[in-house]
Amino acid sequence: MRKADIGIIILVVIIGIAGWSYTLTQTFQSGGTAHIYVDGDLYTSVNLDENQTVEVITEAGSNTLEVKDGYIDMISATCRDQLCVHMKHINKQGESIVCLPFRVHVEIEADQEVEVDAISN
Amino acid sequence: MPYQTDAQNFGKPYSPKKLVLMALFVAVALVLSYIERLIPLNFAIPGVKLGLANVVTCIALYTFRPKDTLLIVLVRIFLVGIFIGSATSFLYSFAGGTLSFIGMLITLRLLKKYVSAIGVSVVGAFLHNLGQVIVLGIITSSLSVALTYFPILILTGVITGVVVGSSALLVFRYMKHFKLIQTR
Numbered sequence: 001m002r003k004a005d006i007g008i009i010i011l012v013v014i015i016g017i018a019g020w021s022y023t024l025t026q027t028f029q030s031g032g033t034a035h036i037y038v039d040g041d042l043y044t045s046v047n048l049d050e051n052q053t054v055e056v057i058t059e060a061g062s063n064t065l066e067v068k069d070g071y072i073d074m075i076s077a078t079c080r081d082q083l084c085v086h087m088k089h090i091n092k093q094g095e096s097i098v099c100l101p102f103r104v105h106v107e108i109e110a111d112q113e114v115e116v117d118a119i120s121n
Numbered sequence: 122m123p124y125q126t127d128a129q130n131f132g133k134p135y136s137p138k139k140l141v142l143m144a145l146f147v148a149v150a151l152v153l154s155y156i157e158r159l160i161p162l163n164f165a166i167p168g169v170k171l172g173l174a175n176v177v178t179c180i181a182l183y184t185f186r187p188k189d190t191l192l193i194v195l196v197r198i199f200l201v202g203i204f205i206g207s208a209t210s211f212l213y214s215f216a217g218g219t220l221s222f223i224g225m226l227i228t229l230r231l232l233k234k235y236v237s238a239i240g241v242s243v244v245g246a247f248l249h250n251l252g253q254v255i256v257l258g259i260i261t262s263s264l265s266v267a268l269t270y271f272p273i274l275i276l277t278g279v280i281t282g283v284v285v286g287s288s289a290l291l292v293f294r295y296m297k298h299f300k301l302i303q304t305r
Contacts, residue, residue: 001237001239002235002236002237002240003235004232004235004236004240005236005237005239005240005243005286007240008228008236008240008243008244009239009240009243009279009282009283012243012244012247012275012278012279012282013276013279015247015275016272016275016276016278016279017272017276019268019271019272019275020272020273020276022268022272023268023269023272037261037263039260040260040261040262040263080207094265094269095269096263096265096266096269098257098261098266100209100210100257100260101207101209103209103260103261105261105263105266107263107265107266
């Protein structure tokens with residue numbers, strides 16, 4: 001271990017912590033709409049308030065998502081590594097689940113309808 | 122031995138010893154990539170890897186010319202892609218592998234007197250993860266997805282980088298002891 005090693009380690013840790021604190025400053029609100037994307041294009045959107053199961057079937061395979069008690073979770077996938085299935089269920093805006101082999105990803109975004117209701121109320 | 126002279130006369134002359142050593146490095150990297158798959162580090166955070174193959178890149182940088190090291194890295198990525206990877210994982214390893222190679226080379230050149238294999242491999246791990254996050258951002262075309270994974274990958278990269286660098290240092294000690302190769 002030489003001087004520059006410690007410098008490099010400290011520098012990289014600072015970059016990591018800076019990135020981490022940036023994601024922490026994003027205020028995450030729970031609820032909203034989960035948008036499911038395939039290859040970067042919107043596949044479908046689901047309301048997190050309704051319990052349901054969503055199947056995403058692509059040429060590569062299929063992913064099954066479950067919406068339950070305001071959370072959305074990947075419950076099964078036909079991919080090989082099963083990483084997305086092991087990922088935690090999500091319920092906050094800005095959180096995401098990614099299935100790399102099938103290029104499927106789920107992102108929770110603010111519910112637009114809520115805003116409309118708020119105005120009309 | 123006709124094969125030796127053939128290899129020597131084919132294109133730029135590689136000595137048989139060097140050729141065999143380079144092939145050995147590729148083979149070791151391949152095996153390490155396979156072993157890495159057997160260690161399930163990525164249960165909660167996807168994409169977290171030990172980066173064992175980086176041990177080979179690290180040692181190669183100290184042993185061969187940069188051009189030869191790049192060749193070892195590219196052949197390894199290509200073969201891993203064929204044997205145990207998919208088209209997507211090939212993209213990730215290619216982006217990560219080439220970026221980390223360039224970074225490690227620059228680190229070694231600029232800070233040769235002040236840096237050991239540990240620092241070089243931490244830079245390698247950092248850039249490898251950075252390359253993967255960039256590809257992730259491009260594939261999902263979503264900045265927020267990429268940003269979510271960035272800090273976790275970077276911080277675990279520091280730990281695995283130190284582990285990988287320390288292993289490279291240990292291997293150096295044995296290679297010098299057995300006079301297998303002279304380090305540059």
